[in-house]
Amino acid sequence: MNLSGEKKFCLLGAHLSIAKGLHNALYHAHALGCNALQIFTKNSNAWKEKIVSEKEIDLFKEAVSKTGIREIASHTSYLINLAAVDPKKYARSCDALQKELERSSALKIPYVVLHPGSHMGEGEDKGIVQISESINKVFDKISGGGTRLLLETTAGQGTSLGHKFEQISEIIEKIEDKTRVGVCVDTCHIFAAGYDIRTDESYSRTMNNLDSVIGLENIFLFHLNDSKKCLGTRVDRHEHIGQGEIGIRGFELIMNDERFFKVPKILETPKGENGDESDLLNLKRLKSFLG
Numbered sequence: 001m002n003l004s005g006e007k008k009f010c011l012l013g014a015h016l017s018i019a020k021g022l023h024n025a026l027y028h029a030h031a032l033g034c035n036a037l038q039i040f041t042k043n044s045n046a047w048k049e050k051i052v053s054e055k056e057i058d059l060f061k062e063a064v065s066k067t068g069i070r071e072i073a074s075h076t077s078y079l080i081n082l083a084a085v086d087p088k089k090y091a092r093s094c095d096a097l098q099k100e101l102e103r104s105s106a107l108k109i110p111y112v113v114l115h116p117g118s119h120m121g122e123g124e125d126k127g128i129v130q131i132s133e134s135i136n137k138v139f140d141k142i143s144g145g146g147t148r149l150l151l152e153t154t155a156g157q158g159t160s161l162g163h164k165f166e167q168i169s170e171i172i173e174k175i176e177d178k179t180r181v182g183v184c185v186d187t188c189h190i191f192a193a194g195y196d197i198r199t200d201e202s203y204s205r206t207m208n209n210l211d212s213v214i215g216l217e218n219i220f221l222f223h224l225n226d227s228k229k230c231l232g233t234r235v236d237r238h239e240h241i242g243q244g245e246i247g248i249r250g251f252e253l254i255m256n257d258e259r260f261f262k263v264p265k266i267l268e269t270p271k272g273e274n275g276d277e278s279d280l281l282n283l284k285r286l287k288s289f290l291g
Contacts, residue, residue, distance in 0.1 A: 008290045010255070011071050013037045014267040014279045022056055022107065026063035026072075032279055036071040036264040038113070041103045044077050047092055049099045052106055060107050071264040073111035073150070073184075073221055074104045082134040083117035083127035083161065090134075093117075098138045105145030111221055111264075113150045113184045116162040116171060127161050132174030139177055150184040150221055155192035155236035163193035163234065165213040172218070183218050185210070186268075187246060187254070188225035188239070194232035197250040207257070222265040224251065224286065240269050241282045252289040 013036030016025045022041065029037040042050040052060075064070060077096050084090040097114065104112050119127030135149065151171060156163030161171075168183055175181050187197065195209070196202035210216065226244030228237035242248040254260065265286070272278045 008256070009261050010287065010290060011036045011262065011264040012267075012283060012286060013069075013071070013264065014269075014283065015039065015075070016279075017275075021059065022052070023059035023063040026060070026067045026069055029069055030067040032276065033283065035069055036073075036266060037069055038073040038075055038266045038268075040077075041074045041100065041107070041109075042077070044075065045079065046077070047079060047096065049096070050103065052103050057106055064108070070110070072109045073113050073264070073266065074100065074107075074109050075113045076100050076115070078115070080114065081117045081120075082114075082131040083119045083122070085120045085122060094134055094138055097134075098141055101138065101142055101145070101147055101149065105142075105147045109147060111148055111150050111182075111184075113152050113221065115154055115160070116151050116168070118159045119161060120159055124161065124167065127159075128167060128170050129174065131161065132171050135171075135181070136174075136176050139175075139180055144177075144180050148180055148182050148220060150182045152184040152223070153186050153189045153193070155189045156234035157236055163189070165195075165210055169213050172214075182220040183214055184221040184223060185219055186223035186225060187250065188223070188227040188244075188268075189236060191227045191231055191246050191250075192229055192233055192235055192237075194234075196231055197253065198231075198247055199249060200253065203250060203253045216259055219260070219263055222254065222260065222263060223268050224254070224265050225268050226251075238269055240278070241267075241285050248289070251286060255286055255289040256291050 013034035015038040025039045080093045117131045154160045154162035195206045226239040226246045228239045229235040269282045
């Protein structure tokens with residue numbers, strides 16, 4: 001099934017598996033009608049690192065050329081916590097982020113998405129400073145390589161940071177090379193954190209807030225997910241587009257907001273038993289919202 005023929009220009013894709021190889025994720029995305037993609041470049045729930053071979057790099061570049069998909073993001077391991085208190089976990093987190101940036105740079109992936117971190121009871125201010133200093137330390141060890149690190153907005157579960165736009169802004173403010181960072185906005189996460197986008201009025205209010213605190217020019221990626229949980233619950237549970245607490249109108253507004261036409265939008269909705277079918281339904285629904 002092909003999802004071509006959109007009424008407006010749109011960069012739209014999904015998070016897809018690399019089980020059959022990094023390069024095959026691109027062909028899979030192309031078969032689904034995507035022109036954007038998000039992947040893990042390694043096992044997201046393990047510390048063990050992966051070194052991409054020259055063959056893998058060549059196959060990936062060939063797939064980019066053949067599919068035309070260049071708006072690609074990798075998502076860092078879920079284990080990374082740059083605000084970790086435990087010295088061993090902190091060292092592992094910094095090393096894992098460095099390795100992820102190096103892998104993505106070798107593959108010419110333009111974006112790496114990172115959950116900022118959890119302060120583990122040490123307090124918001126201390127956590128923000130540690131995250132910023134950690135990113136500075138990692139950046140000092142590697143060249144830019146054309147890959148930009150994107151801080152993802154979070155739902156605010158536990159002691160996680162990034163659920164307030166001000167927290168993201170403060171982290172970026174303390175990063176020395178701001179040309180290497182940006183922001184990924186997750187719709188489920190911001191909604192769970194208390195930012196309403198369900199109506200024209202609330203959407204406008206939230207986006208004006210986002211612009212004044214972070215700056216829309218710093219938004220390089222969206223994760224489009226509905227929310228199983230209500231506004232402000234600070235619980236991260238993704239739902240299919242239009243079937244959760246956000247509902248259809250919020251996604252219609254995002255899809256038709258001309259300020260974001262060139263910002264890639266990635267689905268992270270539930271896969272179910274048939275991931276392709278679920279992704280196709282969600283992609284088709286989003287494209288149907290385009291005016």
